[in-house]
Amino acid sequence: xxxxxxxxxxxxxxxxxxxxxxxxxxxxxxxxxxxxxxxxxxxxxxxxxxxxxxxxxxxxxxxxxxxxxxxxxxxxxxxxxxxxxxxxxxxxxxxxxxxxxxxxxxxxxxxxxxxxxxxxxxxxxxxxxxxxxxxxxxxxxxxxxxxxxxxxxxxxxxxxxxxxxxxxxxxxxxxxxxxxxxxxxxxxxxxxxxxxxxxxxxxxxxxxxxxxxxxxxxxxxxxxxxxxxxxxxxxxxxxxxxxxxxxxxxxxxxxxxxxxxxxxxxxxxxxxxxxxxxxxx
Amino acid sequence: xxxxxxxxxxxxxxxxxxxxxxxxxxxxxxxxxxxxxxxxxxxxxxxxxxxxxxxxxxxxxxxxxxxxxxxxxxxxxxxxxxxxxxxxxxxxxxxxxxxxxxxxxxxxxxxxxxxxxxxxxxxxxxxxxxxxxxxxxxxxxxxxxxxxxxxxxxxxxxxxxxxxxxxxxxxxxxxxxxxxxxxxxxxxxxxxxxxxxxxxxxxxxxxxxxxxxxxxxxxxxxxxxxxxxxxxxxxxxxxxxxxxxxxxxxxxxxxxxxxxxxxxxxxxxxxxxxxxxxxxxxxxxxxxxxxxxxx
Numbered sequence: 410x411x412x413x414x415x416x417x418x419x420x421x422x423x424x425x426x427x428x429x430x431x432x433x434x435x436x437x438x439x440x441x442x443x444x445x446x447x448x449x450x451x452x453x454x455x456x457x458x459x460x461x462x463x464x465x466x467x468x469x470x471x472x473x474x475x476x477x478x479x480x481x482x483x484x485x486x487x488x489x490x491x492x493x494x495x496x497x498x499x500x501x502x503x504x505x506x507x508x509x510x511x512x513x514x515x516x517x518x519x520x521x522x523x524x525x526x527x528x529x530x531x532x533x534x535x536x537x538x539x540x541x542x543x544x545x546x547x548x549x550x551x552x553x554x555x556x557x558x559x560x561x562x563x564x565x566x567x568x569x570x571x572x573x574x575x576x577x578x579x580x581x582x583x584x585x586x587x588x589x590x591x592x593x594x595x596x597x598x599x600x601x602x603x604x605x606x607x608x609x610x611x612x613x614x615x616x617x618x619x620x621x622x623x624x625x626x627x628x629x630x631x632x633x634x635x636x637x638x639x640x641x642x643x644x645x646x647x648x649x650x651x652x653x654x655x656x657x658x659x660x661x662x663x664x665x666x667x668x669x670x671x672x673x674x675x676x677x678x679x680x681x682x683x684x685x686x687x688x689x690x
Numbered sequence: 691x692x693x694x695x696x697x698x699x700x701x702x703x704x705x706x707x708x709x710x711x712x713x714x715x716x717x718x719x720x721x722x723x724x725x726x727x728x729x730x731x732x733x734x735x736x737x738x739x740x741x742x743x744x745x746x747x748x749x750x751x752x753x754x755x756x757x758x759x760x761x762x763x764x765x766x767x768x769x770x771x772x773x774x775x776x777x778x779x780x781x782x783x784x785x786x787x788x789x790x791x792x793x794x795x796x797x798x799x800x801x802x803x804x805x806x807x808x809x810x811x812x813x814x815x816x817x818x819x820x821x822x823x824x825x826x827x828x829x830x831x832x833x834x835x836x837x838x839x840x841x842x843x844x845x846x847x848x849x850x851x852x853x854x855x856x857x858x859x860x861x862x863x864x865x866x867x868x869x870x871x872x873x874x875x876x877x878x879x880x881x882x883x884x885x886x887x888x889x890x891x892x893x894x895x896x897x898x899x900x901x902x903x904x905x906x907x908x909x910x911x912x913x914x915x916x917x918x919x920x921x922x923x924x925x926x927x928x929x930x931x932x933x934x935x936x937x938x939x940x941x942x943x944x945x946x947x948x949x950x951x952x953x954x955x956x957x958x959x960x961x962x963x964x965x966x967x968x969x970x971x972x973x974x975x976x977x978x979x980x981x982x983x984x985x
Contacts, residue, residue, distance in 0.1 A: 413784075420786045423777055424793040430851060431796060433819045434808040494706035497699040509703070514971055516714055518903055518963050520910045522933045523956050526940035526949045527717035527724065530731060550709020555855070557706060562862075582698040611801030613915055618941065632803040633919060636810075643811050650804035661799045662792055669788040 434654070437647035459648035466638060466645070469652065471624060472631040479541055479627060480609045483548040487605040488598060491551030495560025496586045500572065510561070513554035525618055532619055543619035544612060544627070552608060556601045563597035564590050596671065603664045607657050628653040722957070725950035732944070742951035751927070752935055752952060758842070759932040762913045766846045767905040771898060774856030779886075781857075782864050791861070798854025802912065806919040809848040810835070835921050838928040845916050845929060852912060856901050863897045864890070899970050903963045910956075932956060 438459055440452040463469055498509045532538040537546060551557045567590060575589045591598065613629035620626060626634070635649045725742055729735035746752050781790045797805060812820050813834040821831040832840040867890060875885050891898075914933035917923060923930035932955065940949035 416780060416784060417786065420780050420784060420790045423780060424786070424790055427793040427797060427851065430805070430808045430812060431800070433812055434804070437811055490705040490709075493702035497702040500699050501696065501703075511968070511971055512710070514900070514967055515964055516710055518907055518960065518967050519714060519718070520907045520956060520960060522910050522914065522936060523721065523953055523960060524714065524717040525933075526936065526946050526953070527720035528713065529940070530720060530946070531712065531717055533731070547709070547713060550706050550713060576695075582695060582702065586702070607799045611799075611803075613801065613803045614911070618937075629801045629803040632801070632807055636807060636919060643814070643817075646807045647811060650800075650807045654800035654804045657799045657801070658796060661795055665788055665792045665795075 431654075431658075434647050434650055437643050438651040440644045440647075442644060459644045460652065462645055463635070463648045463652060467631055467634060468624075469628075469631060469649075472626055472628050473652075475541065475625060476610055476627040476629075479544050479612075480606050482541075483545045483552070483609040484602055484605045486545070486548035487552040487556060488602060490549060491553075491556040491601060492560045492591065492594070492598070493586070494551050494557045495562075496564050496590055498557070498561045499564035499567075500582075510558070513558055513561075516554045521614065525614075529618055538619055539621050539625070541625060544609070544615045548605075548609075552605055556605065559597055559601055560594065563594040567593050596668065599664055599667065603660050606660055610657050718957075721950040721953050723950075724946050725954055727947050729946040730944040731946060735947075738947060742947045743954070745948055746951045746955075751930065752932075752955075754927055755930050755932045755935040756955060758928070758930055759910070759913075761842055762845060762917075762929070762931060763906050763909045766849050767902055767909055770850060770853050770905055770909075771856055771901045773850060774853040774901070775860045775894075775898065777853065777857055778860035778864055779890075781861060791857075794857050795854045797851040798857075802915045803919060805848075805852070806916050809844075809916070810920050813844050813848070836925060838924075838926045841921055841925060841928045845913060845920070848916060849909060849912055855908070856905060859897065859901060860894070863894050867893050896970050896973075900967060903967050906963065907960075 436452060439455040439457070440459070441454055441456045442458055442462075498506055501509070529538065532543045532546070537543050547553070571589060571593075572585060575585045580588065611629055612627070613633070616625075616627050616630045617633075620630075623634075632646075632649050632653055635646060639645060724735065726738060726740070727735035728738045728741075777790070777794045781787050781794065784790075800808075812818050815821055815831065815833045815836055818834075821834075824831050832844075834840050834844040871889050871893075872885055875889050880888065910931075910933060913931060914937070917929040917931055917934065918937075921929045923934050932952065936949045936952050936956075939945050939952060
């Protein structure tokens, strides 16, 4: 009932709709300051002036460095702890598995708001309140049960025979995780890495709640400061927003291109495998 | 040897278990208890009985914040899940699928503050792109965030673009629907709608229900970031939500007791959601089915 042309039109419509906010952001970021804001949306010439003003207004380099420090620590840690937990959950007896999956679902449903004030007290008590470690802390537990469940899902898809043969070869738990499970789950690792990057790079609430010194601020807080400087200087605000968005946007696009290429290569392999069997007959 | 192997496996679970304890269970227990104390995080807590609860209950801002929260969370959540499902349905196949996947996920990938500022511009009543579009269609141009009546619809509109997580989950769940089921239905002459209604939706019903609950939880957080940056709760407290009430009690006035008492309202709602999720997960054996894992 829904023909292919209608589907293609629907896809194009969605692509347009979802990229619209980014388009408006980009157009405003490169708009010359002199051009009256009442003139059309399309800038009559493009300029980097707004970015120059951005770096003059705030120590953006420092904030960018802080953001980079946080993701550099949090993303690898997340992959390590989330994949460990997912691996253990996938390999433990079924009754234990069931308990942990259920627990993970329940933790996913706890609103962050409910934990703000008392996490603040916990961080201060263990001495990481006010430091970048307060932003990185969730990475020690895999950042989110969502990531743990993604790894669990990937590891469960691996046929048990593969695990068993590794065990017969004398591989221990860690060796099986590193040499058998992780290489097979590479697409999941890539996905979790990108999602964790997005999560920590864009985290605005943790610095807002747990940091008190401006030299430790990350880019999301920098945007708040920028807004306090000039609420209606839209070209400047959009330049800051675009600066803070460029890295995660690039990563997501690269990850999807990688996934598309991998899919194509896999399809070609399958086709050549079919060809091979064909010629044999 | 078997028990030794399992014990080592459990060691790998340790960081996750410890983190849940330290970052979720302990803070939850603390705010449960702190509701009965006066505590400013500087001096020792003093027992206060039910004073915090009566303070919260008589605070007219509290009631207002609960109503606003419900309006900002309950309306967009089903719309977002529906949108995510629709987008995932279209992103399953076709030549444009990778482009569509990238486009749908991009708004969720940019920092929440950058997204908020972009909407400050889009919703600008005088020069913003949205009102220019409306004006060119000779439609009314509301004041959006500057107007107490239109601030909430404006924010609800903005959060419709943040469907990244739901989209990924729907896409993964759609991939798990056994292909032969759909093929068999198609052979029997079922059209696209019939397949959607009789094959895909029954299969995905538990996932969609779980996503609704999860989306309400996510919206609570996302709506705070937006209101905090864009409206500060205004105009005339039209976008003043429960998270802001809690934030101001705990971090502006250092009244952790009152913040915790207000949190009890949130825990009541969360408790209902958890009970629902627990029942769904048990009923459908989510994540444990023999064939495939539905996330």
